[in-house]
Amino acid sequence: MKRLFIICLVLLLCASAMATKIADADDSTAIAAVKVDTEALIVLTGDVLATNKVAGDVFYVDSNAGGSASGLSWTNAVLTIEAGLTLCTAGAGDWIMVSPIHAETATTGTADLDKTDVTVWGLGNGTRMATISYDTATDTFVIGATGDGTKVHGIKFIATVTAVANAVIVEAGCTDFVIENCVFENETTTTDEFIDAILVSGTASDRGIIRNNRFLGDVGANAGPKSSINFVDCDYLQITGNEFSGDIGDAHIFNETTASNFITIKDNRIMCGFIGDAQTTLDVTPGISLVATTTGWIQDNFIVTNVATPDLSIVAADCYLSGNTYNELQGAAFAASPIGLIAGQTYVVQIAGVSVGDENLFLVAGGEILITNLIGEVTTVFDTSAATSKISINATDAGLDYDFSTAVDLTDAVDGGRFIFSAAQPSVLTPLALGAVGSGSLMSPWYCVPGVIEVIDSDDNDSTGATTWTMTFIPLTNGVTVTPQ
Numbered sequence: 001m002k003r004l005f006i007i008c009l010v011l012l013l014c015a016s017a018m019a020t021k022i023a024d025a026d027d028s029t030a031i032a033a034v035k036v037d038t039e040a041l042i043v044l045t046g047d048v049l050a051t052n053k054v055a056g057d058v059f060y061v062d063s064n065a066g067g068s069a070s071g072l073s074w075t076n077a078v079l080t081i082e083a084g085l086t087l088c089t090a091g092a093g094d095w096i097m098v099s100p101i102h103a104e105t106a107t108t109g110t111a112d113l114d115k116t117d118v119t120v121w122g123l124g125n126g127t128r129m130a131t132i133s134y135d136t137a138t139d140t141f142v143i144g145a146t147g148d149g150t151k152v153h154g155i156k157f158i159a160t161v162t163a164v165a166n167a168v169i170v171e172a173g174c175t176d177f178v179i180e181n182c183v184f185e186n187e188t189t190t191t192d193e194f195i196d197a198i199l200v201s202g203t204a205s206d207r208g209i210i211r212n213n214r215f216l217g218d219v220g221a222n223a224g225p226k227s228s229i230n231f232v233d234c235d236y237l238q239i240t241g242n243e244f245s246g247d248i249g250d251a252h253i254f255n256e257t258t259a260s261n262f263i264t265i266k267d268n269r270i271m272c273g274f275i276g277d278a279q280t281t282l283d284v285t286p287g288i289s290l291v292a293t294t295t296g297w298i299q300d301n302f303i304v305t306n307v308a309t310p311d312l313s314i315v316a317a318d319c320y321l322s323g324n325t326y327n328e329l330q331g332a333a334f335a336a337s338p339i340g341l342i343a344g345q346t347y348v349v350q351i352a353g354v355s356v357g358d359e360n361l362f363l364v365a366g367g368e369i370l371i372t373n374l375i376g377e378v379t380t381v382f383d384t385s386a387a388t389s390k391i392s393i394n395a396t397d398a399g400l401d402y403d404f405s406t407a408v409d410l411t412d413a414v415d416g417g418r419f420i421f422s423a424a425q426p427s428v429l430t431p432l433a434l435g436a437v438g439s440g441s442l443m444s445p446w447y448c449v450p451g452v453i454e455v456i457d458s459d460d461n462d463s464t465g466a467t468t469w470t471m472t473f474i475p476l477t478n479g480v481t482v483t484p485q
Helices: 002-019 028-051 080-088
Strands: 058-061 095-098 103-105 118-121 132-133 151-153 157-159 165-172 179-180 183-186 194-200 209-211 214-216 225-232 238-240 243-245 253-254 264-266 269-271 296-299 301-306 319-322 323-326 348-355 359-365 370-382 388-395 418-421 426-431 446-448 451-457 466-475 480-485
Touching: 058 080, 080 095, 118 157, 132 165, 157 165, 157 194, 183 194, 348 359, 348 370, 348 480, 359 388, 359 466, 388 426, 451 466, 466 480
Parallel strands: 058 095, 095 118, 103 132, 118 151, 132 157, 151 179, 157 183, 165 194, 179 209, 183 214, 194 225, 209 238, 214 243, 225 253, 238 264, 243 269, 264 296, 269 301, 296 319, 301 323
Antiparallel strands: 348 466, 359 451, 359 480, 370 418, 370 446, 370 466, 388 451, 418 426
């Protein structure tokens, strides 16, 4: 700011001097005129700079500092974030800069950010981030009810004991807060954790933003975390670009009570378990679970969990869902299935390596679909033992089972050949030899109720062979899911 003022002053002096002709060095009249103009311009410049001030004062925090603790430089930094806050003026846009080597425990420096428009900016990345450790279960870092416009950036929060209630609490009524680029993690395997890492605790905490944070859970956490983000009545809340992993009790993103309106949950990577977990060791909880009447958009999130059907990975009855994907199997390129498909649009799904014998192909849930094409590609030759196969639906509702095709002998189906279907009702499954004329099925569309689409073979034991099945379909209602089995 001082540098800008000096530059402006020099320019103004030059402009003033050029505007006033000075005939002689001792022309007192001309010199007096320049002096008057310059003094007026200095006053004007100061007023303009004050009016257009874009940021408040900056105060420094470093637990390793040993100076006067004035907070005005790194040498004289205060020792805690709370001490830095006492130097700030509410509504002035002040900044608290936190050193990369700063470390404090919540019990010795519990922060209550209760002044408007204060930014807490942690410097450093990874292991060089400023840290706040929690050594009792009731430690808190609070964004207060009177802390509207508070921003917290780049702080690492570490649970060092069992079942710490919260890392960050946003009090009821606090609006326009931002929590970004922070890390939430545990110190000791199997014992330490946050029950709710971020808790937006009460009503009317509107227009908050929680973005680009990492929530790193731990294997076999002792008390079982409930959520990573837990919010109540937060209209226009945005939760975007975060990464979640670790065991979880309710959901990583959890709207526990009281609906919110117009929320956005977008571009998050959510794992209910840990990278490397097999399907059987993943959690069986949703990635996102909201009060039924919460409204908004849930878009382009990737969720890994082991719920019964993909649609259960997001529980949000009154939100619009688009582009979200689900997976529970490692290394399965086609295991990811869209969540909440759109009625009337065409989708393609595939399952590989289906062996001879009764096998499940695709699970249809949430409504009916119209199957427009089904093709089987032989990837392992069928032997000479007699076997017949047909395609059927094992319906979710009892009594609605039926066959899509008749049973046909598949003996000697060759590697690279295809199975297609006729336009009859039920269709006739037709093996095509390798290189045979014809590129696809001639079938009429099949109406399919919710359930498991199956290939049923008459001979489960004596035949070998494997097939990749590719199905094209159209959902008849919004929210349908189709998952390879």
